[in-house]
Amino acid sequence: MEICTLCETADERLGEFIRSKKDLETSFHRKPRQNVKCGFGLQGVCCRLCANGPCRITPKHQRGVCGADADTIVARNFLRAVAAGAGCYLHVVENAANNLKKIATGQMDMELKGVRTLQMLSEKLGIEAQSESERASRLADMVMSDLYKPREQEMEMLKYMAPEMRYEKWSKLGILPGGAKSEVFDAVVKSSTNLSSDPVDMLMHVLRLGIATGIYGLALTNKLNDIMMGEPVLRSAAVGFRVIDPDYINIMPTGHQQSLFGVLLKRLGDEDVKKMAAEAGAKGFRLIGCTCVGQDFQLRGEHAEEIFAGHVGNNFTSEAVLATGAIDLVVSEFNCTIPGLETVADKYMVKQICIDDVTKKANADLIQYSPEKAQEIADKIIKEAVASYKSRRGRVSIDVPADHGYENSLTGVSEMSLKEFLGGSYKPLMDLVASGRIKGIAGIVGCSNLTAIGHDVFTVELTKELIKRDILVLSAGCTSGGLENCGLMSPDAVELAGDSLKDVCRSLGIPPVLNFGPCLAIGRLEMVAAELAQMLNIDIPQLPLVLSAPQWLEEQALADGAFGLALGLPLHLALPPFIAGSKLVTEILTEQLPDITGGRLIVDGDVKSSADKLEVIILERRKQLGL
Structure with a gap:
């Protein structure tokens, strides 16, 4: 491969490693070959919903065969994309609730590691029970019941989980979602052929999907996983390729559903399994984190x-x-499992197993997960990992760049661990903001893509620009993986911060960028924002808080964004979400939405200009609060 064919990456050592593999093809190689894009697709004005199409809207031909104009087509495409993203997150929370139910009823061999979270959430929801198992069972039932409610019936947990002022606002706007899965179902129906042609109504449906995504797919999934897999604890950890030890049988999970690996994690620590590794000539088993489940x-x-x-x-x-x-087995259960893994896995003789058919790969075995068979599935995975290790080691070259990444990245940040670190209250954080030592807070969240300058480039550069301006950055999503591998979550990153933020970070012993983990943790950022607003007796849109998903990639990110806009937050994207072909949709999201939810979409592909806009919003909100 020619070096010039590789797309740019903020992670220089990663780029060097990929370039060193002359016969390897990755997404970094394919991106430059796909630089020529369809202009109609970019603007969202292509419709292929019926046999009269695909229809393309132009200034000369402003309606499709059926009469749909650009506003209808763009809104319809956007709604359908957000519905798909919401459906993905609801799939995740549904599986998490099902696992919790099976653990609680003794049908799955796992203990509840986060009893404190279970107690706190149960108290918030008014769940009474005689035992922790009964409490967990009722919580799982409550989640599942809400997911399956009809659309005309409001979800029971929503009123308890949503910020109070936001709930009242959503109620007045008529965008409180009904049963979450019904909202997705009807969004697909509404965006089908010759049905809705009202762009405003479709955008309101987008907001309902955003709320369902945020409260259930994000916030509640985190809580359920904390109960099952354990509450996050602040700690320093190594990140990057340096964590891979070839002397172990290495299994790489990909996806978003950590609780599906709960029994496997337990089994890998059992003595009989350790013996299997030793007999194969390995030191043991290791799980190698990659994608959001790794986070x-x-x-x-x-x-x-x-x-x-x-x-x-x-x-x-x-x-x-x-x-x-050095990877012997890939176990996939959800997205972020890119199709490009198939050819690389074949090349390096890496066995692939999918445990959820939504992420089935063509050359992978499918072992469909069910909680009742979790131990049987775990044993099959272990057996396949051992067999793969035996068959491939010695037949493939091992080349782990041990100098990639950092040894001391701060992790384990959550809404609870951060509060505990601050002494049991967010007041110290608010005091720092009020005094101006921290100018404001920016959530840098979501995916990584290869189009906004390059792999993690916009994310890293925008983050550097914000911390230089004394704005504390909280990250959740694939952004976290990029930022930590570029050192921004390690202690030395404090040198990149503005003088005031630098002093704060040094006094607290933290980096200027805090790692909340996977994209699911966007729900944790909402919890932090909600509590900060409650402390000040204000609504979330009044906080000196901004959001950016600079390198959003997929439909789930659009559902995340819809939640942010419903919360009333300004949301920056480096790339437009395929809406530019509709003047009406663009105006509503970028200009009219502040008067509806308080949120606002900002699309800006320049790093410095984006930072300027976000800083101005923070300064305006500080002024409005008298800070």
Whole structure:
């Protein structure tokens, strides 16, 4: 491969490693070949819903065959994309609730590691029970019941989980969602052929999907996983390729559903399994973190120190991870499992297993997960990992760049661990903001893509620009994987911060960028924001808080964004979400939404200009609060 064909990456050592593999093809190689884009697709004005199409809207031909104009087509495409993203997150929370139910009823061999979270959440929801198992069972039932409610019936937990002022606002706007899965179902129906042609109504449905996504798919999934897999604990951890030890049988999970690995994690620590590794000539088993599920393992690393090696990188790092030759098995359960893994896995003789058919790969075995068979599935995975280790080691070259990443990245940050670190209250954080020592807070969240300048480039550069301006950054998503591998979550990153933020970070012993973990943890950022607003007796849109998903990638990110806009937060994107072809949709999201929810979409592909806009919003809100 020619060096010039490789797309740019903020992670220089990763780029060097990929370039060194002359016969390897990755997403980094394919991106430059796909630089020519369809202009109609970019603007969202292509419709292929019926046999009269695909229809393309132009200034000369302003309606499709059926009469749909650009506003209808763009809104319809946008709603359908957000519905798909919401459906993905609801799939995750549904499986998490099902696992919790099976653990609680003794049908799955796992203990509840986060009893404190269970007690706190049960108290908040008014769940009474005689035992922790009964409490967990009722909580799981409550989640599942809400997910399956009809659309005209409001979800029971919503009123308790949503910030009070936001709930009242959503109620007045008529955007409180009904049953979450019904909202997704009807969004697909509404966006089908010759049905809704009202862009405003479709955008209101987008907001309902955002609320359902945020409260259930994000916030509640975190809580359920904390109950099952353990609460995050602040700690320092190694990140990057350096965590991979070739002397172990290495299993790389990919996806978003950590609780599906709960029994496997437990089994890998059992003596009979350790003996299997030793007999195969390995020191033991290790789980290698990659994608969002790796971030979840890292977040809860305190509960898996013996087995979890560390987090290597985000979605577009995964192909290179296999190219080290040190991974023996990939176990996939959800997205961020890019199709490019298939060819790299074949090349390096890496066995692939999918445990949820939503992420089935063409050359992977499917072992469909069910909680009742979790131990049987775990044993099959272990057996396949041993067989793969035996068959491939010695037949593939091992090349792990041990100098990649950092040794001391701060992890384990959650809404609870951060509050405990601050002494049991967010007041110290608010005092720092009020005094101006921290100018404001920016959530840098979501995916990584290869189009906004390059792999993690916009994310890293925007983060540097914000911390230089004394704005504390909180990260959740694939952004975390990129930022930590570029050193921004390690102690030395304090040198990149503005003088005031630098002093704060030094006094607290923290980096200027805090790692909340996977994209699911966007729900944790909402919990922090809600509590800060409650402390000040204000609504979330009044906080000196901004959001950016600079390198959003997929439909789930659009559902995340819809939640942010429903919360009333300004949301920055480096790339437009395929809406530019509709003047009406663009105006509503960028200009009219502040008067509806308080939120606002900001699209800006320049790093400095984006930072300027976000800083101005923070300064305006400080002024409005008299700070």
